[in-house]
Amino acid sequence: MSSKGVALVTGAAQGIGKAVALRLADDGFDVVVNDISANSDKLDSLVDEIQNRARRSSKCIADVSQEDQVNAMVEMVVQRHGSLDVMVANAGVTGGLSLVEATSEQWDRIMNINGRGTFLCYKYAGIQMIKQGRGGRIIGASSMAGKQAFASQAPYSASKFAVRGLTQAGALELGAHSITVNAYAPGAIDTPLMASTEAATGMAILEMFKEMSPLKKFGVPEDLANLVSFLASKESQFITGQTISVNGGTFFD
Template sequence: MYCLDLTGKVAIVTGGTQGIGKAIVDALLDCGAKVAAVDININHHQTTDQLLYVQADVTNSDQVNNMVETVIESFGRLDILVNNAGISSMDYAVDIKEVDWDRVMDVNAKGVYLCSQAAAKVLKKQGDGGKIINISSQAGKNGYRLMGSYVASKHAVLGFTKVMAIELAKDQINVNAVCPGIVETDMKKKK
């Protein structure tokens, strides 16, 4: 695997205990970064010198702010945020329940906004740049049957990415999104 040297860098990966998030955590560790794997569920995961597990719900601003503080206390700084936590829900658009719409938008879109804002404040204060990488989806660019709330949330991620990229460029903070196709994870199996 091609590996940048990320020795001395500190990364946060949300939804980092399984699936795509876990693969991102492992890749960052292989490149030498210290990593905080943040998840709503961190049972059975053991923290090490290089890998910190932090329990937080990305939809809760207090938990997100505390999570960022914990990372700074543990690792001393922050360089990279990967907004990966996400959920999906399937229904025809005319049948989507309000509670399902709200939950998908909260985790996938509000979670990106809250984590990015908390991380960006730290990155701006440090004054030496940083990276924010948002995991959107092909569903952030296209419409798919039965995926109304998910498609809307992933389009929102791309919109917010574009705004933050413009606003934070002057601080040398790069904000980008990636749009994976289908990946065989627990999320895919639930569809």
């Protein structure tokens, strides 16, 4: 079965990243999945799921905040699969930290993964796509908190605002090479990360946002995968520099 190209999805072991990887496989892409070593077994299972969809797949363990590892990850994708056509820089962390209580170490961790990690994925994907000379799709993960800051989420909100800026700058710089750069901004999505956040804070976050939504529902990872599917397609060729909200109407922009 012919392939639409090769996609790389970071932070793919669970939640939104996993849903995106499976959807891109269903769309006809060969998919390389990335996460940290603690999630290696989950990546193995995901690779099996993708291969069962008659698509080529492999895993790549890497920390997206480390430049040498991101560079090596992109090189590995090209060596094993021949090209890189879609980069989904999904990996990220959250943290309920207020402006006055967050330590500089906590700030650095969140910014290194969410901000620096997205920058490095954009950078090395862009370099490879320029080298290939046939365009490409770069897609990042912002957040509703990257459009309207949340109280007690200062470092996280700042990191997700940074993704929007990187996305706009990347679109301006890479457009001449027929590379589009966009991002998604999820609201409350039912994921393992959200479950851990609810457990840590003792707050029913999903239910709170469900009541705020005109649709009276919260999202699931497939809602983001549907958007990424479109942004990765040829049909999205006139959309770039955008950070698109997927939040059930809890925030309008």
